[in-house]
Amino acid sequence: MDTAWLSEDEEQGWRAFRRLLTALPARLGRDLARDSGLSPADYEVLSTLSEKLNRRWALKDLAAKMEWSRSRLSHHAARMQGRGLIDKEPDPQDARGCILHLTDDGFMVLEEAARHHVVSVRSRFLDHLSSDELAVLRKLSTRIADLPD
Amino acid sequence: MDTAWLSEDEEQGWRAFRRLLTALPARLGRDLARDSGLSPADYEVLSTLSEKLNRRWALKDLAAKMEWSRSRLSHHAARMQGRGLIDKEPDPQDARGCILHLTDDGFMVLEEAARHHVVSVRSRFLDHLSSDELAVLRKLSTRIADLPD
DNA sequence: GGGGTGTCGATGACATGTCAACGAACGTAC
DNA sequence: GTACGTTCGTTGACATGTCATCGACACCCC
Secondary structure (H helix, E strand, O other): OOOOOOOHHHHHHHHHHHHHHHHHHHHHHHHHHHHHOOOHHHHHHHHHHHHOOOOEEEHHHHHHHHOOOHHHHHHHHHHHHHOOOEEEEEOOOOOOOEEEEEOHHHHHHHHHHHHHHHHHHHHHOHHHOOHHHHHHHHHHHHHHHOOOO | OOOOOOOHHHHHHHHHHHHHHHHHHHHHHHHHHHHHOOOHHHHHHHHHHHHOOOOEEEHHHHHHHHOOOHHHHHHHHHHHHHOOOEEEEEOOOOOOOEEEEEOHHHHHHHHHHHHHHHHHHHHHOHHHOOHHHHHHHHHHHHHHHOOOO
């Protein structure tokens, strides 16, 4: 039904890719939870925060960078604050805003998680691609992700 | 952080692909909801059910086919039954089990949804790939998705 | 400097998914 | 035929995500 008006090649390609689209994130997410007790969302927040020099970021900017809604990040940050991974401070520049920052605890958790995560990404993904395939994948991914929303 | 021990090429490739991994399902899901009022999960249940000749499937078999947990499908099927998209019957072969079947309503909703969905998959994905790229993507997707869990 | 407009983060209602636990029914071995 | 372990679908508690709404504040323009 799904692919009633696709050619045979298109249908097979789309089917195969759709399987990857569900299986790969599920596997990486399971590895992450097992190795570090983090959800993929936790990991994304921590790693994005850690990219800033002072490990601080205004909520709205972090949300924009990750392409999350402010609501989603507000909910998630509250939970992560409860676990001591990040802290929240008032923004001195804007009394409406708030600054999220990675705690030392959060940073340590992230470093340990990253060590495992890289292994996971390799063993479940990168190790099974030739460099040509990776180049093709990168080009096509960029092209499609860059399409207007 | 994420990619601290990846080569430059690996990091760029993985980053680009990760963007696709989140952006594409989000866009297709939005299209689906807008065009048909279905969630991606709804659509998957309906289209998988419709593949059987009699549009009937034991819950456990449907769950296995879609690689869902029985719990997830039980929850989801209950909601879809409430909307009249599917029905639930006792399994004559096994008094523990139940048979899900696509209602006429559900089938009509699916047909309309599929019409739009194909357009969506084309315009957001297939139309932007050469046939060579699609072939590469299919091969690599199959290889990676087929890895053990 | 005051008023309208827009942005910020928080919140509550809701939809969805996971997990562990459960009772009922199955199937096998005795 | 009955006792045992397994499988079935359901359920409840919980984690997570969306959306609409809100009060507080910022910004702009007069």
